[in-house]
Amino acid sequence: MTILTEGKDGPVILTPEQVEEFGQALDALRARIDADLGERDRDYIYKIIKTQRGLEIAGRGLMYLGFLPPFWLAGVAALGVSKILDNMEIGHNVMHGQYDWMRERGINSREFDWDTVCPADQWKHSHNYMHHTYTNIHDMDRDIGYGILRIDEGQKWNPYYLGNPVYAFLLMVLFEWGVMMHDLEADNIIKGKRKWSDLKPLLKGQARKAGKQVLKDYVVFPALTGPLFVHTLAGNAAANVVRNLWTFSIIFCGHFPAGVQTFTKEETEVETRGEWYVRQMLGSANITGSRLFHIMSGNLSHQIEHHLFPDLPANRYPEMAPEVKALAEKYGLPYNTGRFSKQIGSVWAKIFALALPDSLVKRAPKPGVIVMRNRKATEVGV
Amino acid sequence: MVGLIDLVQTLTTPHPLDRYLELVSPALTARELRAEVTHVSHAVPGSVTLTLRASRQWRGHAAGQYVQIGVSINGVRHTRCYSPIDPESRGDRYIQLTVKAHPGGLVSNYLHEHAKPGMVVDLAPASGVFALPEPRPEKVLLVSGGSGITPVLSMLRTLDAEDYAGQVTFLHYARQPEMVPHRAELTAIATRRPNFRVEYRYPVEPGTVVNGETSTGSGFFDYDELERVAPWFADAQTFVCGPPPLMRAVQTIFDAEGLQDRVHSEEFTLTTVPADPAEATGTVTFSGSAVAAENTGAPLLEQAEAVGLTPEYGCRMGICFSCTATKVSGCTRNLRTGELDADPDKQIQICVNTAVGDVDIAL
Numbered sequence: 056m057t058i059l060t061e062g063k064d065g066p067v068i069l070t071p072e073q074v075e076e077f078g079q080a081l082d083a084l085r086a087r088i089d090a091d092l093g094e095r096d097r098d099y100i101y102k103i104i105k106t107q108r109g110l111e112i113a114g115r116g117l118m119y120l121g122f123l124p125p126f127w128l129a130g131v132a133a134l135g136v137s138k139i140l141d142n143m144e145i146g147h148n149v150m151h152g153q154y155d156w157m158r159e160r161g162i163n164s165r166e167f168d169w170d171t172v173c174p175a176d177q178w179k180h181s182h183n184y185m186h187h188t189y190t191n192i193h194d195m196d197r198d199i200g201y202g203i204l205r206i207d208e209g210q211k212w213n214p215y216y217l218g219n220p221v222y223a224f225l226l227m228v229l230f231e232w233g234v235m236m237h238d239l240e241a242d243n244i245i246k247g248k249r250k251w252s253d254l255k256p257l258l259k260g261q262a263r264k265a266g267k268q269v270l271k272d273y274v275v276f277p278a279l280t281g282p283l284f285v286h287t288l289a290g291n292a293a294a295n296v297v298r299n300l301w302t303f304s305i306i307f308c309g310h311f312p313a314g315v316q317t318f319t320k321e322e323t324e325v326e327t328r329g330e331w332y333v334r335q336m337l338g339s340a341n342i343t344g345s346r347l348f349h350i351m352s353g354n355l356s357h358q359i360e361h362h363l364f365p366d367l368p369a370n371r372y373p374e375m376a377p378e379v380k381a382l383a384e385k386y387g388l389p390y391n392t393g394r395f396s397k398q399i400g401s402v403w404a405k406i407f408a409l410a411l412p413d414s415l416v417k418r419a420p421k422p423g424v425i426v427m428r429n430r431k432a433t434e435v436g437v
Numbered sequence: 438m439v440g441l442i443d444l445v446q447t448l449t450t451p452h453p454l455d456r457y458l459e460l461v462s463p464a465l466t467a468r469e470l471r472a473e474v475t476h477v478s479h480a481v482p483g484s485v486t487l488t489l490r491a492s493r494q495w496r497g498h499a500a501g502q503y504v505q506i507g508v509s510i511n512g513v514r515h516t517r518c519y520s521p522i523d524p525e526s527r528g529d530r531y532i533q534l535t536v537k538a539h540p541g542g543l544v545s546n547y548l549h550e551h552a553k554p555g556m557v558v559d560l561a562p563a564s565g566v567f568a569l570p571e572p573r574p575e576k577v578l579l580v581s582g583g584s585g586i587t588p589v590l591s592m593l594r595t596l597d598a599e600d601y602a603g604q605v606t607f608l609h610y611a612r613q614p615e616m617v618p619h620r621a622e623l624t625a626i627a628t629r630r631p632n633f634r635v636e637y638r639y640p641v642e643p644g645t646v647v648n649g650e651t652s653t654g655s656g657f658f659d660y661d662e663l664e665r666v667a668p669w670f671a672d673a674q675t676f677v678c679g680p681p682p683l684m685r686a687v688q689t690i691f692d693a694e695g696l697q698d699r700v701h702s703e704e705f706t707l708t709t710v711p712a713d714p715a716e717a718t719g720t721v722t723f724s725g726s727a728v729a730a731e732n733t734g735a736p737l738l739e740q741a742e743a744v745g746l747t748p749e750y751g752c753r754m755g756i757c758f759s760c761t762a763t764k765v766s767g768c769t770r771n772l773r774t775g776e777l778d779a780d781p782d783k784q785i786q787i788c789v790n791t792a793v794g795d796v797d798i799a800l
Binding site: 152155157158164184 | 447448450451452453455456457469509512513514515516751752754756757761783784
């Protein structure tokens with residue numbers, strides 16, 4: 056097996072031995088961090104949880120002054136940030152099992168649920184299993200387009216995709232509902248690949264979870280503010296939308312900016328551990344930013360490290376990143392990173408460009424990466 | 438109260454109310470049982486006696502039962518079982534535990550060194566069938582060794598508190614007199630109550646003087662000893678807790694006498710790591726489904742499937758944590774790292790762990 060990537064100075068070919076070396080170096084990094092986990096990580100996650108709960112209570116409290124616009128705005132901001140922390144730095148990471156080693160009931164992947172309408176168990180199936188195991192493999196990783204969008208050239212164009220930017224915009228605003236429906240695979244129902252009867256338990260779980268969320272944000276808390284019912288309702292809705300816009304943007308920067316690679320089933324059959332690491336690396340992208348930015352993105356700004364080590368506590372990704380980047384450079388593999396504006400700009404450019412059939416879009420020559428597996432080097436003329 | 442908690446949880450959903458309350462104060466919980474250490478005593482060398490005040494969810498214990506204590510050590514919560522030593526009639530929410538610091542014992546050493554008043558620990562309700570029955574038996578024989586004293590001490594103190602009128606003999610084995618916890622109190626009970634007999638044995642040759650006390654008998658449990666301290670043992674209910682040799686000695690004699698039904702015991706030994714983890718031995722029990730099978734050495738997920746169970750799983754390669762299950766007891770080996778793990782009640786990924794000897798998985 057040979058992995059061939061195209062760098063600045065022409066193709067870089069990794070021998071199978073090099074690929075395994077690369078994997079072993081990452082395994083060693085993992086083992087080092089794993090052995091070091093302890094009190095520091097516990098303090099970190101509890102500090103985040105405390106901050107999030109504090110912001111939530113502040114946000115709910117400020118709604119009692121919601122008739123005054125500055126307080127209403129402050130309330131929306133506090134509650135929005137609380138929901139972002141809950142979903143990203145806490146929920147996403149806890150449900151990956153990153154803190155299971157602590158054996159705490161409150162922050163355990165088996166028991167944790169997050170402040171969004173999607174039930175934890177369904178998300179863990181579509182995300183932890185489908186997406187993280189089959190990252191960026193067409194027809195396997197349903198995060199490629201979420202069954203709605205065209206986000207990769209590898210998806211065949213059809214006229215439906217003319218609405219690509221509109222679908223993306225709606226998905227962004229209603230993101231928590233989109234995440235909830237993700238595991239239903241509605242597109243597969245339409246295509247007849249999935250039976251309606253498969254949905255029953257999923258829909259039941261969604262109704263239960265979403266019902267509680269709706270009751271809390273749109274009925275009980277507004278009612279508790281009495282005459283300010285409508286103000287609070289609007290404030291809570293706004294906080295949910297703020298969270299949606301942010302999480303959508305961060306998540307789309309993780310796999311869809313220019314330069315990330317997707318794969319076919321054939322390419323990725325019978326992967327070695329080293330090759331699995333290479334695929335995670337080529338299929339993910341980071342965002343540079345401040346410490347606060349990383350926390351607010353749930354450290355998904357370190358999507359590369361997250362995909363290499365999905366079950367290591369996310370607060371460790373920043374300290375692992377320089378080593379991962381150095382390894383990537385050593386083996387000539389791209390390490391896709393850039394500031395937020397660059398990454399999100401490139402995502403939206405892609406969403407617009409891919410709305411049109413390939414023949415209408417003049418594509419710049421791709422600086423992309425060619426990955427070969429299960430093929431002899433001679434077959435590709437190297 | 439429960440209705441009110443549910444109502445408040447509508448507001449804190451999806452997080453349980455306790456996840457908010459514990460941030461205010463760790464002992465303040467609506468549903469979960471916790472306890473605060475109120476007093477720490479190091480009266481006996483090598484062991485610590487803790488007085489805990491349980492939160493209001495505490496429902497008391499039956500003499501002889503154990504509770505589970507959870508403490509966080511270097512970021513990881515570890516749980517261990519200890520038997521309260523106080524009488525069960527105690528109406529308040531105080532619990533006393535005597536913990537012997539075993540060499541290499543993580544939790545016992547931690548408690549011995551670090552437990553201080555104000556420390557909050559997790560607490561699980563009392564459980565276990567090793568308990569003084571209701572109504573009380575007419576005659577009671579209590580036999581213990583080393584740290585096995587704790588459940589039978591609770592039994593003795595309970596009988597004392599209840600002004601028990603029957604015959605009681607308490608026979609305890611220890612290395613030396615000063616290693617017996619709560620010795621002064623035991624002696625006081627024996628002095629106060631003529632129907633209570635308290636005897637200590639130190640495994641030394643008979644006649645040896647240890648710290649001013651002359652040892653009687655062989656120093657080890659045998660039939661003669663039993664006849665001497667409790668000639669009425671055939672009519673009694675016997676409770677024994679201690680190291681394996683003591684338990685075996687008691688069991689052998691009662692078996693020979695055909696009195697198996699009258700002896701109750703509790704093991705007090707730790708799970709040990711087998712010498713050669715590569716050998717697939719023992720039985721894998723899936724206690725949630727009441728199925729057991731010979732350990733094949735395959736990942737536990739595959740072993741569960743082989744016996745017809747369908748545990749939840751995802752990637753089957755240790756990434757997605759879909760298959761995490763609770764290992765109730767036994768030793769497992771991580772197939773990726775080779776690491777052995779003998780901790781009870783631990784969450785493991787069954788797709789990348791196999792059994793080393795007998796293992797119980799809550800599936």
